[in-house]
Amino acid sequence: MVVVLDFGSQYTRLIARRLRELRAFSLILPGDTPWEEIAKHRPQAIILSGGPRSVYEEDAPRPDPRLWEAGLPLLGICYGMQLLAQAYGGKVERAGRAEYGKALLTAHEGPLFRGLGGEVQVWMSHQDAVTELPPGFKVAARTEENPVAAIEGKDGRTFGVQFHPEVAHTPKGMQILENFLEVAGVRRDWTPEHILEELLRGVQERVGGERVLLAVSGGVDSSTLALLLAKSGVDHLAVFVDHGLLRLGEREEVEGALRALGVNLLVVDAKARFLKALKGVEDPEEKRRRIGHTFVEVFQEVARSQGPFRFLAQGTLYPDVIESAGEKGAAKIKSHHNVGGLPEDLGFELLEPFRLLFKDEVRELALLLGLPDPLRLRHPFPGPGLAVRILGEVTEERLEILRRADDLFTSLLKEWGLYDQVAQALAVLTPLRSVGVAGDERRYGHVLALRAVTTEDFMTADWARLPLEFLDEAARRITQKVPEVGRVVYDITAKPPATIEWE
Numbered sequence: 001m002v003v004v005l006d007f008g009s010q011y012t013r014l015i016a017r018r019l020r021e022l023r024a025f026s027l028i029l030p031g032d033t034p035w036e037e038i039a040k041h042r043p044q045a046i047i048l049s050g051g052p053r054s055v056y057e058e059d060a061p062r063p064d065p066r067l068w069e070a071g072l073p074l075l076g077i078c079y080g081m082q083l084l085a086q087a088y089g090g091k092v093e094r095a096g097r098a099e100y101g102k103a104l105l106t107a108h109e110g111p112l113f114r115g116l117g118g119e120v121q122v123w124m125s126h127q128d129a130v131t132e133l134p135p136g137f138k139v140a141a142r143t144e145e146n147p148v149a150a151i152e153g154k155d156g157r158t159f160g161v162q163f164h165p166e167v168a169h170t171p172k173g174m175q176i177l178e179n180f181l182e183v184a185g186v187r188r189d190w191t192p193e194h195i196l197e198e199l200l201r202g203v204q205e206r207v208g209g210e211r212v213l214l215a216v217s218g219g220v221d222s223s224t225l226a227l228l229l230a231k232s233g234v235d236h237l238a239v240f241v242d243h244g245l246l247r248l249g250e251r252e253e254v255e256g257a258l259r260a261l262g263v264n265l266l267v268v269d270a271k272a273r274f275l276k277a278l279k280g281v282e283d284p285e286e287k288r289r290r291i292g293h294t295f296v297e298v299f300q301e302v303a304r305s306q307g308p309f310r311f312l313a314q315g316t317l318y319p320d321v322i323e324s325a326g327e328k329g330a331a332k333i334k335s336h337h338n339v340g341g342l343p344e345d346l347g348f349e350l351l352e353p354f355r356l357l358f359k360d361e362v363r364e365l366a367l368l369l370g371l372p373d374p375l376r377l378r379h380p381f382p383g384p385g386l387a388v389r390i391l392g393e394v395t396e397e398r399l400e401i402l403r404r405a406d407d408l409f410t411s412l413l414k415e416w417g418l419y420d421q422v423a424q425a426l427a428v429l430t431p432l433r434s435v436g437v438a439g440d441e442r443r444y445g446h447v448l449a450l451r452a453v454t455t456e457d458f459m460t461a462d463w464a465r466l467p468l469e470f471l472d473e474a475a476r477r478i479t480q481k482v483p484e485v486g487r488v489v490y491d492i493t494a495k496p497p498a499t500i501e502w503e
Contacts, residue, residue, distance in 0.1 A: 002186055003043040007031040007051030007061050007079050013318070013459050015047060015077070015166045017358055018174060023188040024181050027356070035066040045073040045184035048080025050164065054128050055082045055092050062087075073157040073184035078126055081160030085151060088158075091132035099124035099145050099162075102169060108141035110152045111183050112159050112176055122149070122163035122170045129162070157183055168456075192364035199353050199365070200232050207234045210310040212351060213303055214238040215295065216265070218246060218254040219381045220371070221315030221354060224362050226263045227369040228353065229313065237309070238263050239302050241295060244271030244399065245385030248407040257372050266306070270298055278387060278394045284503035287394070291384040300347055312348035316355050317362065319458050359458060379410075379424045380458070388503040392431035401484045402429040405448055408478050412470070413452070422464045425452040428491075428502045436486035445486020450474060453500055461495040 002019050006012040006028050019026040027041060031049070038046075046067065053060045067074075068087045076084035082092045105113075105120040113120070122143075130148045133139070140159065141150035151160045159180065165173030181188065212229060216222045216238045229236040238258065242251050251267070258265050277290045303309045354362055359380065366376040386402050387394045406427040413419040432447040450471075455461035475488035491498075 001025040001027055001041060001043055002045045002047060002181070002184075003038055003041055004028045004047045004049060005031045005033065005038075005063055005080075006049050007083070008053070009050035009077075009079070011164055011166050012049040015049060017456070018166045018177055019047075019181070020190055020358070020361065022174065022178050022181060023190045024186045025190040031061045031063055033064065035064040035070070038064070038067070039070075043072060044186045045075070045180070046070075047180075048074070048076040048083055050078030050080060050125070053079065054094070055079065055086050056128075073180070074153075074159065075180050076160040077166070078162060078164060081151065081162055082128055082130060084158070084160045085130045085134055085137070088134035088137065088153070090130055090134035090137065092128055093131045095127055095129035095146075097145060098127035099143070101125075103143045103145065103149075103163065105141045105143055105149060108150065110140045110159075111156065112140060112150065112152065112161070112179050114179050116172055116175060120172055122161075122165070122173070123167050124163050126162060130160075192361070192368055195357075195361060196228075196365055196368050199228060203228065203232045203234060203351070203353055206351065207232075207311060209235070211308065212236040212311040212313050213299055213307075213309040213348065214313040215299060215315075216240040216254070216258070217315070217381070217383050217385075218250050219315070219383075220366055220376055220378060221317055221359075221362055223254065223258060223315075223375055224366040224369060224371055225313055225315045225354065226258055226265070227261055227371055228365070230262045230264070231369060236264055236313070237302070237306055238265045239299060240265060240267045241298055242267060242269050242271060243274040243291070243294075243385060244396075245274065245291075245387045245394070247381065247386070247410075248403050253374065257375055261370060266302065268298060268302065270294070273298075274387075275394065275396065280393060282392050284388060287387050287503070288384050291387060295383075303347070310349055311351040313351040313353070315362075316352040318356055318358055360456075377420065379419075379422075379426075382501055388501055389426055390429045391502060398429055401446060401482060402427060402448075405429070405478050405482045405485055408481060409450055409474055412474050412477060416467075416470050418452075418466060418470065421454075422452040422466075423455045423458070423461065424500055425450075425464075426501070427451075434487045443483075443486055445479075446484055447487045447489065448478065448482075448485045449489050449491050449502070451491040451500070451502070453495070455495075455500075458500065461500055463492045463494060466490075 002024055004015050004026055016026040016028050086092050103122055103124045136154035137151050139148055140152040143149045149162045165176040212234055214226055214236055216226055226238045255267055274294055277294045281287055382388050390398050409427050413425055428449040430447045433444050434447055436443045436445050452464035453461040454464050471490055478488055479485055
């Protein structure tokens, strides 16, 4: 594997994802991880991420100094390059002029840039620079503003780049990362087939003859996990809780698909229970907390009546862990019902086979396991369901309005051939009402927001540029077929500064 040491860059997770796209397994560890812990993973190479600090600051984050003596292939990116240069005897200072945005490598050489040819566009984001090379190092790339845009050590396996090869704004960045993997001799066997084989073996070894209780939400993550458990042959019970916060027809679709594929499925109708727990609640974090706790209570009751069970399996993904501050130093954005707010007396051991996987990797597994495309390719849906797409109190009436509007929006995207062109689309029922006209009468209707985004990893996202003609038809169809909605607006905010969901 490749260990990525995180020094606080907003792109660290993207580095890991790019490496996996190149079929090399990657693992992110905090930048100050002790060498003994790093060595346990037996890495074939180390990448040092970027970061917001300056390496010459007294308290700047640094890796365990034994890293520099380990003899492993190294690639430092931005702050990581400066760390590397400083550690080997070079000098880093505040640059006379900062570089931000697009830049061109006017000269480049060496194995890191093999096959690139000509000028290479890269993405810069730094205000410090390497002003004196470490002994034995040479310049491997330059820009007009920066005479040291990349460096190479005398061993031919130690590199630093001042730019970010992992971002889309460095069009040939994947080739640069692939060149590093080739120089480092990293195995490229992180294929869907290999992932599935490893997961099956890991689940079987950990679970053994014990029983597993699985929380199925209806999304691709938990549905794929249900198939994984069935395929592994472990004794499992998949519990699909109908909490009354589902999309139109979702219960029937999930129930039919999973049972047909051999999943041992139990459907629990808990609509009244969840609505009671949410009564009068408007704060989004409190909604998530109550939903999470109610989920756990339902599972515990099922466990008592159907058990015993030793494990509770969940389809937790890497982005869930990150956004719930599950990684050291990560800021808490919002709680996810399956990684935050669980009581200490849970009563189960958590089984989370997908905890280090990204969404696209799970979809590849789902294809191998035979999950039908309508479920496999459906857009992500939050565990708390429509409760976090209703701003303010969740009631049966408001759920019904949103459920119909959301289905119309999704159906129209499919009609226009746009559904697969966006990564996630949703409707949000706001607490606002506005004056409108229906026929000759004044109407005071709900304000509904539509949102569609494009993204590769769900860590960042941009709003989808849907055709104006489509948005016009969506607004007309929703206001006609859901008369409680009097106004439709479209969200054009990227992530960041917003999140994809409104709550």
